[in-house]
Amino acid sequence: VDYSLVESLAKNQHRKAYDGVIQYGTAGFRTKADILDHVLFRMGLLTVLRSQVKKAAIGLMITASHNPEADNGVKLVDPNGEMLESSWETIATRLANVQDSQVVSTLQEIIKEQNIDTSYPASVIIGRDTRSSSLPLSQAAVEGVKAMNGNLKDFGVVTTPQLHYVVHCTNTNGAYGVPTVEGYYEKISKAFKTAVGGKKDNDKYIGKVQIDAANGVGALAVKEFKKQLSDVIDIQIYNDGNGQLNHMCGADYVKIQQIPPVNDPLKPLVRSVSIDGDADRIVYYYTDENNKFHLLDGDRIAILVAAHFKELLEKSNLDLQLGLVQTAYANGGSTAYISETLKVPVACVPTGVKHLHHKALEFDIGVYFEANGHGTIVFKDSAVQIIRTAADNPSLSENQRTAAHTLSSIIDVINQTVGDALSDMLLVELILRAKGWDTVAWEKSYRDLPNRQVKVKVQDRNAITTTDAERRCVTPMGLQEKIDEIVAKYPKGRSFVRPSGTEDVVRVYAECDRIEDVEKLAAQVSIAVF
Numbered sequence: 437v438d439y440s441l442v443e444s445l446a447k448n449q450h451r452k453a454y455d456g457v458i459q460y461g462t463a464g465f466r467t468k469a470d471i472l473d474h475v476l477f478r479m480g481l482l483t484v485l486r487s488q489v490k491k492a493a494i495g496l497m498i499t500a501s502h503n504p505e506a507d508n509g510v511k512l513v514d515p516n517g518e519m520l521e522s523s524w525e526t527i528a529t530r531l532a533n534v535q536d537s538q539v540v541s542t543l544q545e546i547i548k549e550q551n552i553d554t555s556y557p558a559s560v561i562i563g564r565d566t567r568s569s570s571l572p573l574s575q576a577a578v579e580g581v582k583a584m585n586g587n588l589k590d591f592g593v594v595t596t597p598q599l600h601y602v603v604h605c606t607n608t609n610g611a612y613g614v615p616t617v618e619g620y621y622e623k624i625s626k627a628f629k630t631a632v633g634g635k636k637d638n639d640k641y642i643g644k645v646q647i648d649a650a651n652g653v654g655a656l657a658v659k660e661f662k663k664q665l666s667d668v669i670d671i672q673i674y675n676d677g678n679g680q681l682n683h684m685c686g687a688d689y690v691k692i693q694q695i696p697p698v699n700d701p702l703k704p705l706v707r708s709v710s711i712d713g714d715a716d717r718i719v720y721y722y723t724d725e726n727n728k729f730h731l732l733d734g735d736r737i738a739i740l741v742a743a744h745f746k747e748l749l750e751k752s753n754l755d756l757q758l759g760l761v762q763t764a765y766a767n768g769g770s771t772a773y774i775s776e777t778l779k780v781p782v783a784c785v786p787t788g789v790k791h792l793h794h795k796a797l798e799f800d801i802g803v804y805f806e807a808n809g810h811g812t813i814v815f816k817d818s819a820v821q822i823i824r825t826a827a828d829n830p831s832l833s834e835n836q837r838t839a840a841h842t843l844s845s846i847i848d849v850i851n852q853t854v855g856d857a858l859s860d861m862l863l864v865e866l867i868l869r870a871k872g873w874d875t876v877a878w879e880k881s882y883r884d885l886p887n888r889q890v891k892v893k894v895q896d897r898n899a900i901t902t903t904d905a906e907r908r909c910v911t912p913m914g915l916q917e918k919i920d921e922i923v924a925k926y927p928k929g930r931s932f933v934r935p936s937g938t939e940d941v942v943r944v945y946a947e948c949d950r951i952e953d954v955e956k957l958a959a960q961v962s963i964a965v966f
């Protein structure tokens with residue numbers, strides 16, 4: 437490596453244009469796009485070292501997900517397609533913040549501390565979303581990778597889950613699938629067709645869905661699935677990339693505002709989907725005959741999936757442990773339903789998919805979703821083996837075999853590497869079809885408690901620290917007692933506060949039994965925080 441070149445690039449073309457501290461947060465670095473160039477260059481440098489440590493290909497995705505167009509971000513993807521290990525988040529933050537003149541010495545420190553074999557041929561897989569700032573930022577990352585002599589595969593514009601998928605497939609020599617975007621579409625489409633058979637409708641289920649693509653990169657993926665699956669499902673798309681990214685549309689907007697996105701045709705009872713700006717989140721919704729909005733969020737998707745798997749496991753008589761993972765943002769109605777009615781074990785972990793993913797891996801089949809619609813299902817290799825064997829086992833009854841077979845075909849629809857809006861959507865569609873349900877039937881299983889999420893701007897959001905999977909705060913002193921006091925006045929009341937990892941705000945979540953109280957509860961807690 438020519439470190440004088442690295443130094444010159446760091447001091448000139450990619451010099452730091454920002455004095456404040458930039459932190460690797462819940463989903464990597466995320467902030468205004470115009471102060472990120474040096475971060476991307478440095479992350480290009482760092483992925484090479486990460487690849488040499490893991491002796492595997494590492495991913496680098498440029499996106500700011502559901503944030504406005506002016507923002508951007510970058511996250512690194514570890515070999516299995518999972519989020520970067522947390523000790524390296526600290527390393528990434530350190531490298532991103534040193535002075536330009538210290539970039540080379542910091543790299544050398546990292547090499548020494550991590551005992552890195554720099555002769556290993558590194559490889560880095562890059563992807564980006566459709567933001568106008570994403571191309572120049574990806575060029576900065578490419579320069580970083582090249583300056584460190586890393587091999588590079590630039591997949592251009594892809595969804596976040598596609599990038600995770602390609603990284604995983606690359607490192608497992610194709611065992612999970614072909615490591616290309618075409619391979620991704622083909623695997624999932626084929627599995628969906630196998631799982632549903634030929635017909636489009638079943639009882640109350642109508643094989644037609646409309647999708648708000650948030651004017652993001654997901655629109656490209658929706659269009660491709662629409663083409664490949666036209667004979668089994670009818671997909672209508674809007675907010676398809678021609679409008680402003682994430683503006684009054686997308687999964688985050690619909691979930692938080694609890695209203696339909698802009699450009700929704702607003703026909704009553706039509707099953708509708710909103711995905712986010714990089715297509716890793718999904719929520720369902722519909723408006724009823726009285727024009728009332730109904731949201732079916734990540735909690736509801738998780739429950740639909742878990743209930744279906746439970747039924748198939750019982751039918752196939754397979755002894756596999758099914759579990760569900762949520763965060764504190766999961767609606768209390770959903771948690772009660774899972775543990776009391778469904779009787780599936782449920783765990784609660786801190787916000788951020790990496791926490792959910794890790795916890796879910798403890799089960800044979802782990803279903804995890806954030807309420808905002810970010811989630812997937814992970815299977816232990818041994819569980820996949822057991823299911824596949826049972827599907828072909830002549831000594832089982834035909835009913836058992838059929839159930840195992842259904843499970844087996846469902847596995848391949850799922851992008852296990854990370855939450856994937858479109859693979860999740862196809863999973864929901866095939867379950868609804870199997871059950872012959874429309875959204876009204878799906879919604880019937882339990883009632884969501886009325887809830888509100890608000891943001892509070894404070895001087896220093898990190899003054900708030902939390903415990904118990906973020907459900908209680910430790911500092912500032914006295915705040916938790918105040919919250920307890922407020923919450924106690926509301927039947928079925930629950931509220932918690934935590935600093936956001938992606939925005940400079942404190943998030944306040946509140947839920948309670950009566951819709952007319954929830955606004956007030958959220959406001960009172962917000963005042964306590966302020």
Ligand code: NG1
Nearest residue numbers: 462463788806808810936937938939
């Ligand atoms: P923060 O900003 O830390 O709350 C948000 C979401 C997370 C996750 C990340 C990454 C909520 C309450 N928080 O994190 O679930 O999706 O963004 O996109 O939805």
Ligand code: ZN
Nearest residue numbers: 501712714716
């Ligand atoms: Zn996203």
